[in-house]
Each structure stands twice: as structure tokens, then as C-alpha cells.
Amino acid sequence: MSFVDDRIPGDDALDPVEVRKAAAESLVRKLRTRSLSVSEARQVLRTHGLDGTQIDDVIDDFLRRRYLDDHELAQMLVAAGVDRKGQGRVAISRSLSQRGIPRDVIAAALDELPDDDAERALEFARTKARSLSRLDHDTALRRLLGQLARRGYGGSVATNAAKTALNEASFGTKSSGVRFVESD
Structure with a gap:
């Protein structure tokens, strides 16, 4: 053929x-x-x-044909960033920008987001604080602040969330467990 x-x-x-x-x-x-x-x-x-x-x-x-829609995509990515990844506004904005979504569309999508960064940061910090219980307070605080920063929580929001979560997890106080006592 x-x-x-x-x-x-x-x-x-x-x-x-x-x-x-x-x-x-x-x-x-x-x-x-x-x-x-x-x-x-x-x-x-x-x-x-x-x-x-x-x-x-x-x-x-x-x-x-609505195969492409930056507004709809931005809303989907904001929801995924908040619900699945626990991200803050900064991280979400950065990821939308990296996808080439225009700034006005990003701003509109973030405006629809409730202003609860502090609550989401605290919720994330609480889940991570438990895994840092073996560390001293300063090391745990530093690591937790780093984790919060990578998720887009910065400044006072991250600091307040980290300190609150670590305090709730009993850092800085004597925890229950084995104690060694000196004997004479």
C-alpha cells in the first residue's frame, strides 16, 4: 500500500x-x-x-465557548488554596499570579474570600504544634513561623497564631511524662 x-x-x-x-x-x-x-x-x-x-x-x-475563564479559574484556585492547602492571601495571590491571571481578577477573587486569615493560620498552627512537641519552645516557634510563612501568613498573623498554638500545646511548661529527680 x-x-x-x-x-x-x-x-x-x-x-x-x-x-x-x-x-x-x-x-x-x-x-x-x-x-x-x-x-x-x-x-x-x-x-x-x-x-x-x-x-x-x-x-x-x-x-x-467558556473553555477558558480566568475569573472562574481564580475562584477555584482560591477555594483550593484555602480549603485543601490552608494558604493565606499572600500565598494564594502569588500562585494566581504565577498562573498568569491578571491582577484585577486576582483582587476580585481575594475580595470574595472572608477576612479570616488569623483563624486559618491558628487552625494550621494548632495542627502543626502537636508535631513540634519534642522541641524546645524557641525552636518550635521558629519552625512554626517558617511553616506559616510558606503558606502565605506573615507578620503579626503568623506570630500570634504560632504563639497561641504553642501555648495551647503546653510549651514552656512542665509537661506530664518522666521526670528525673536528683537524689542526695
Whole structure:
């Protein structure tokens, strides 16, 4: 069986319609596995060699079909950051920004978030304080502050949460357990 190549010998130019179609199909495959921001979708399309106008056309088509929606993606990522990862506003904002979501969309998504960073930080600190019980108070405080900072809680929110959680976990006081007593 032989295949006939209907291109003219020496004509290596690809059909722009076929290139656009292949790029759009590639983008759909990516969207099946992970939601993408408009910025991330543009990067995917650039790898297929589309020019700016072609990229804009595909993006406009995907926006019209609601395959892409930065507002919806931002809301999903905020919810995941709060519910699953226990992140604060700073960490959530940073992750949205890294995904190429525009600042105004990030601000709108964070505005919908209840102002309970202190409560979420304390809840996270309480769960971690138990695992730091074998350490002295200063070391535990330093480690807990680091963990809170990596989740986007900074300054007084992190300090208050860490100190409260460690105090609740009885750091700095004699805990029950084995005591060694000197005998004369």
C-alpha cells in the first residue's frame, strides 16, 4: 500500500488552517487534564508556531465557548488554596499570579474570600504544634513561623497564631511524662 503525498515537491509550507486546527486540538487536550489561564493557553499556542492574530482568534473562540475563564479559574484556585492547602492571601495571590491571571481578577477573587486569615493560620498552627512537641519552645516557634510563612501568613498573623498554638500545646511548661529527680 502506498500513500500519495499531495504536496508539491519543495513546498514545505504548512496550511495555516491545519496548523491552527492542530494547535486548538492540542489546547483542548491540555484543558482536559488541567484548567488553564488565558496566559497559559497563549503559551501553549505559541509552541505550535501560531502568530499573534491566530493566537487571538483561538483564544477568543475558547473564551466564547467558556473553555477558558480566568475569573472562574481564580475562584477555584482560591477555594483550593484555602480549603485543601490552608494558604493565606499572600500565598494564594502569588500562585494566581504565577498562573498568569491578571491582577484585577486576582483582587476580585481575594475580595470574595472572608477576612479570616488569623483563624486559618491558628487552625494550621494548632495542627502543626502537636508535631513540634519534642522541641524546645524557641525552636518550635521558629519552625512554626517558617511553616506559616510558606503558606502565605506573615507578620503579626503568623506570630500570634504560632504563639497561641504553642501555648495551647503546653510549651514552656512542665509537661506530664518522666521526670528525673536528683537524689542526695
